[in-house]
Amino acid sequence: MTTPTPLTWLYAPGDRPDVVAKALLAGADAVIVDLEDAVAPDRKAYARAATAELLSSPQPLPVHVRVNALDGPLAEDDLRAVAPLPGVAGLRLPKVTTRAEVIRVAERAVPADGGAPALHALVESALGLEHAFAIATAHPALRGISLGEADLRADLGVRDDSGLDWARSRVVVAARAAGLAPPAQSVHPDIRDLAGLAASCARGRTLGFLGRAAIHPRQLPVIERAYLPTPAEIERAEAITEAAATDGGALALPDGRFVDKAVVEGARRVLALARRK
Structure with missing residues (x-):
């Protein structure tokens, strides 16, 4: 039986293995362990080691790991440490701008027998957005593409949330044209604003998204209600x-x-x- 596409993705910081363990039990469809933005520079090595230890065995639900920026010095160590682990279902690649970056990661992380975690590209800049379809079709190991809206908002200088609607539609179309699953929405950063989250999810569903990433368990039921059919x-x-x-x-x-x-x-x-x- 085909595994359903997750509706809820819960982020957890890689340098907090206790939080990751709680996230695995929080009711999300999938968990994303973050080695990038959620981890301070002086905690990067610890986050990598702690994540590798935690995911050295299979997990009860899909776990993706967001590695550090592909053009920086940490991504290679991240990929080497976590890509082979049995508890890792996917690798989140931040700030992807070209198909070549996806291909380089695939060549490092995907063995000849294909037994490797799925790759997922995060588009977070104007350049990445212009290359969205090329990124989405870069390699068979790439199974998803979505937006990182905080960085994209800053890069584009948009004044309010509606300024990202074109970018959102662009990535939805790119995913569909590439034969990928519909993208999940980026996180809603205010964990107390559940009404705003619900309204934003409704807008995302209208645009063609399926599901959403969360940064707190209290957001999960709101996302699920918004995306399940009435x-x-x-x-x-x-x-x-x-x-x-x-x-x-x-x-x-x-x-x-x-x-x-x-x-x-x-x-x-x-x-x-x-x-x-």
């Missing part, structure tokens, strides 16, 4: 798939809606998402 959406999807089962071509439903193959496929995705729990 009862009305499930009812509509069931009506479409039932009608399609008796008619191989385009058809009109009793309420006047026109249904073709693309609509049926969308309805099936809704039902698969609803049945994931």
